[in-house]
Amino acid sequence: MEGKVNDKRTLYVGGLEESVTSDIIRAAFVPFGELLDVNLPVDSSTQKHRGFAFVQFDERTDAADAMDNMDGAELFGRVLKVNVAKPDATGRGSHRPVWETRADDFFNKADGEGGDDAGGS
Numbered sequence: 658m659e660g661k662v663n664d665k666r667t668l669y670v671g672g673l674e675e676s677v678t679s680d681i682i683r684a685a686f687v688p689f690g691e692l693l694d695v696n697l698p699v700d701s702s703t704q705k706h707r708g709f710a711f712v713q714f715d716e717r718t719d720a721a722d723a724m725d726n727m728d729g730a731e732l733f734g735r736v737l738k739v740n741v742a743k744p745d746a747t748g749r750g751s752h753r754p755v756w757e758t759r760a761d762d763f764f765n766k767a768d769g770e771g772g773d774d775a776g777g778s
Contacts, residue, residue: 664717665741666693666715666716666717666720667720667741668686668711668713668724668739669710669739669740669741670710670711670712670727670738670739671738671739672708672735672736673706673710673733673735673737674733674734675705676733677710677732679695679696681732681733682695683712686714686723689714689720690715690716690718690720691719692713692714693713693714694712694713696710696713697710698710698711724739724740724741728740
């Protein structure tokens with residue numbers, strides 16, 4: 658399966674204004690081709706989106722057209738930064754379970770500097 662991770666069909670869209678919704682993003686990008694998904698990540702503590710989104714197109718050429726036309730475009734008074742989405746190199750993209758990372762962080766902070774603990778790997 659070549660290009661399994663992204664195949665250059667998923668775009669990162671940054672610089673979003675606070676009131677922008679996934680429907681607004683969909684409306685802005687659908688003229689370039691069929692959309693498979695629009696993901697607007699939400700901050701768990703504020704319940705507001707984090708100022709960026711991921712837009713997945715059915716066709717790579719449609720994603721390229723959208724990137725060429727929408728990078729630097731203005732939406733709700735903000736200039737968009739649009740490029741090919743990259744896999745997250747830390748945290749969610751690692752093979753280490755999230756709960757393991759959070760537990761280690763908790764215990765390292767509790768120890769002061771992060772000494773060895775008996776349950777570590």
